[in-house]
Amino acid sequence: MMVPFSYSFRNLWTRRLTTILTIFGMALVVCVFASILMLAEGLQKTLVQTGSDDNVIVIRKGSGTEVQSGVERQQASIIETMPEIAIGMDGKKRVAKEIVVLISIPKRKTGKPSNVVIRGIQGPSISLRPQVKLIAGRLPRTGLSEVMVGLSLTDKFKGIELNQKICCGLRNWMIVGIFDAGNTGFNSEIWGDVDQLMQAFRRPVYSSVIFQLSNPSMFQEVKLRIANDPRLSLEAKRETQYYLEQSEMMAKFLRILGLSLTIIFSIGATIGAMITMYAAVANRTAEIGTLRALGFQRKAVLVSFLTESLLLGFLGGCTGLFFASFMQFFTVSTVNFQTFSELAFRFNLTVKTVYSAFIFSILMGFIGGIIPAIQASRMTIVDALRAV
Amino acid sequence: MIKSATPIVEIRHLSKTYIRGDYKIPVLEDITFDVMAGEFLALMGPSGSGKSTLLNLIAGIDHADSGQIIIGGDHITSFSETQLSLWRANHVGFIFQFYNLIPVLTALENVELPLHLTDLSRKERREHAAIALSLVNLKNRMDHYPGQLSGGEQQRVAIARAVVTDPTILVADEPTGDLDLASAEDILSLMEQLNLQSGMTIIMVTHDPRAAEKAKVLRHLEKGVLSHAHFQNPY
Ligand SMILES: Nc1ncnc2c1ncn2[C@@H]1O[C@H](COP(=O)(O)OP(=O)(O)O)[C@@H](O)[C@H]1O
Ligand SMILES: [Mg+2]
Numbered sequence: 001m002m003v004p005f006s007y008s009f010r011n012l013w014t015r016r017l018t019t020i021l022t023i024f025g026m027a028l029v030v031c032v033f034a035s036i037l038m039l040a041e042g043l044q045k046t047l048v049q050t051g052s053d054d055n056v057i058v059i060r061k062g063s064g065t066e067v068q069s070g071v072e073r074q075q076a077s078i079i080e081t082m083p084e085i086a087i088g089m090d091g092k093k094r095v096a097k098e099i100v101v102l103i104s105i106p107k108r109k110t111g112k113p114s115n116v117v118i119r120g121i122q123g124p125s126i127s128l129r130p131q132v133k134l135i136a137g138r139l140p141r142t143g144l145s146e147v148m149v150g151l152s153l154t155d156k157f158k159g160i161e162l163n164q165k166i167c168c169g170l171r172n173w174m175i176v177g178i179f180d181a182g183n184t185g186f187n188s189e190i191w192g193d194v195d196q197l198m199q200a201f202r203r204p205v206y207s208s209v210i211f212q213l214s215n216p217s218m219f220q221e222v223k224l225r226i227a228n229d230p231r232l233s234l235e236a237k238r239e240t241q242y243y244l245e246q247s248e249m250m251a252k253f254l255r256i257l258g259l260s261l262t263i264i265f266s267i268g269a270t271i272g273a274m275i276t277m278y279a280a281v282a283n284r285t286a287e288i289g290t291l292r293a294l295g296f297q298r299k300a301v302l303v304s305f306l307t308e309s310l311l312l313g314f315l316g317g318c319t320g321l322f323f324a325s326f327m328q329f330f331t332v333s334t335v336n337f338q339t340f341s342e343l344a345f346r347f348n349l350t351v352k353t354v355y356s357a358f359i360f361s362i363l364m365g366f367i368g369g370i371i372p373a374i375q376a377s378r379m380t381i382v383d384a385l386r387a388v
Numbered sequence: 389m390i391k392s393a394t395p396i397v398e399i400r401h402l403s404k405t406y407i408r409g410d411y412k413i414p415v416l417e418d419i420t421f422d423v424m425a426g427e428f429l430a431l432m433g434p435s436g437s438g439k440s441t442l443l444n445l446i447a448g449i450d451h452a453d454s455g456q457i458i459i460g461g462d463h464i465t466s467f468s469e470t471q472l473s474l475w476r477a478n479h480v481g482f483i484f485q486f487y488n489l490i491p492v493l494t495a496l497e498n499v500e501l502p503l504h505l506t507d508l509s510r511k512e513r514r515e516h517a518a519i520a521l522s523l524v525n526l527k528n529r530m531d532h533y534p535g536q537l538s539g540g541e542q543q544r545v546a547i548a549r550a551v552v553t554d555p556t557i558l559v560a561d562e563p564t565g566d567l568d569l570a571s572a573e574d575i576l577s578l579m580e581q582l583n584l585q586s587g588m589t590i591i592m593v594t595h596d597p598r599a600a601e602k603a604k605v606l607r608h609l610e611k612g613v614l615s616h617a618h619f620q621n622p623y
Contacts, residue, residue, distance in 0.1 A: 001477075001505045010492035164414060290488040293449050294549075295477025295505045383448040385484070 030320025038260025051239030120194030137177035148177030169200030273368025289384030313365020402455035429602035481550030540571025
């Protein structure tokens with residue numbers, strides 16, 4: 001038999017100012033917590049969207065990323081001859097040998113140099129990435145020192161504009177096109193002809209081979225064949241999986257950072273809730289005595305006060321998430337630790353983040369409220385009634 | 389009257405001592421008496437004589453050191469805390485000096501509160517509470533909060549709350565102690581009416597002789613010892 005819920009709710013309403021301040025303190029923490037999770041989710045979403053499910057990426061065994069990978073020309077040729085590779089409308093195999101190099105370009109705002117991925121591509125590279133759309137200029141021609149750049153680089157880096165030249169690999173490269181790859185990692189890359197880039201950067205080997213399967217269900221078979229071929233020390237991954245793995249370290253770092261930051265902040269907010277609840281118990285001692293005298297059990301009193309502070313936590317969670325949801329309209333750019341290259345992405349609010357934020361805020365309410373609630377339930381009736 | 393000849397409260401060799409630091413304060417010493425069904429008992433005595441302590445023991449909100457209290461056949465002195473809570477919810481109506489209404493609940497909700505411990509439906513609770521409020525002439529104020537009511541009105545709400553569960557005994561600790569003369573008179577006649585018309589057994593602690601006048605039986609408590617019953621108001 002419980003004290004009616006309206007009792008808890010109305011008491012919060014009666015001391016509105018304290019309630020609002022307490023909720024606000026919790027909301028701040030939830031907002032920070034949710035924002036960092038949204039950041040991690042956004043990063044992961046961006047990288048996962050970079051890949052397509054029926055594309056396979058082949059890199060050197062154990063290299064983890066294209067940047068660290070090396071695929072020799074001979075090995076690349078063996079991959080190219082695999083029968084499972086899809087054939088395009090033009091009758092050509094949908095496979096591309098690519099190279100990935102990191103170059104340093106000064107940022108527009110700070111002038112400080114930051115790493116950017118420059119990718120050497122072949123004809124099919126573009127059609128293998130349907131997210132990539134040319135929005136200005138034209139595609140770079142083979143055999144020339146020409147590149148096209150991802151849209152999110154244009155406003156973040158100095159000199160990344162149409163018809164400008166960028167200098168790297170001891171050459172000047174003309175920017176002949178700008179492409180929009182949406183919310184993906186490609187949007188922060190520079191693309192040029194693979195052979196030109198290999199020459200300029202003196203790279204004898206490719207970084208990766210990308211191909212599309214004619215039938216996506218053949219992936220396991222292809223993967224095994226590549227892994228077991230003694231001539232190839234390579235591994236094949238679905239492109240989606242590859243990019244998910246790329247985001248793991250960074251996302252994990254963000255989550256740990258978020259959790260540590262919020263745990264520190266939450267101590268403050270929880271103490272705030274605890275002070276509020278202690279004051280509530282002290283102010284309502286006679287009421288507690290009355291409730292008990294009327295026949296409400298100790299645990300009913302405990303639940304009633306705990307409900308009050310859980311409500312505080314819940315409302316703090318709602319408010320915090322409300323403010324955090326506005327973060328979705330922002331795009332941030334940061335260095336991906338795994339590839340050491342610049343990557344732009346959006347805060348992304350997922351159901352999981354909403355859940356975590358609520359669990360977190362309700363937990364703050366619980367920890368803040370449990371000790372005062374236990375104190376309330378422990379009073380002897382006669383002593384409590386004396387406190388008029 | 390046969391009914392009033394049956395003891396509803398039997399108190400046997402009841403003792404209670406408070407220990408404060410090094411020395412003991414014996415408050416009640418070997419108290420034995422009966423309260424008959426339908427009795428209106430006034431417990432009188434100087435301040436600090438142990439009246440409230442005795443009343444609290446009868447109401448089952450405090451623990452005796454020794455002795456027994458049997459109410460309506462229940463040996464409440466051997467009850468566990470949980471049993472006592474349940475027993476209070478069903479058998480005791482409380483009237484306090486400072487009304488002790490819940491400020492965030494309306495008059496009706498305050499009266500309804502003890503019914504949350506019964507298995508009445510929401511609708512039945514509302515109905516019972518409304519009837520109890522009309523009994524104390526406050527039906528038109530049922531949506532008012534305690535803060536919007538005078539002291540006398542608050543105490544009437546408290547009486548409605550005390551009787552809404554139809555308890556075995558009504559205990560009142562200085563029910564007029566915080567009221568002006570007129571309101572006190574009002575409350576006392578209400579209690580008298582409850583006793584005479586509904587046969588409610590009432591145990592009231594007071595040091596106000598005017599309040600004691602309304603009771604049928606008077607007992608004095610002094611230095612932990614209870615006087616013999618003094619009957620007044622022939623009935
Ligand atoms: N919780 C307690 N601790 C110590 N002494 C108490 C306590 N409650 C009551 N007393 C003492 O017991 C005596 C009787 O108190 P009480 O029953 O409240 O008297 P009354 O109601 O007759 O004025 C007083 O001397 C009081 O100081
Ligand atoms: Mg007293």
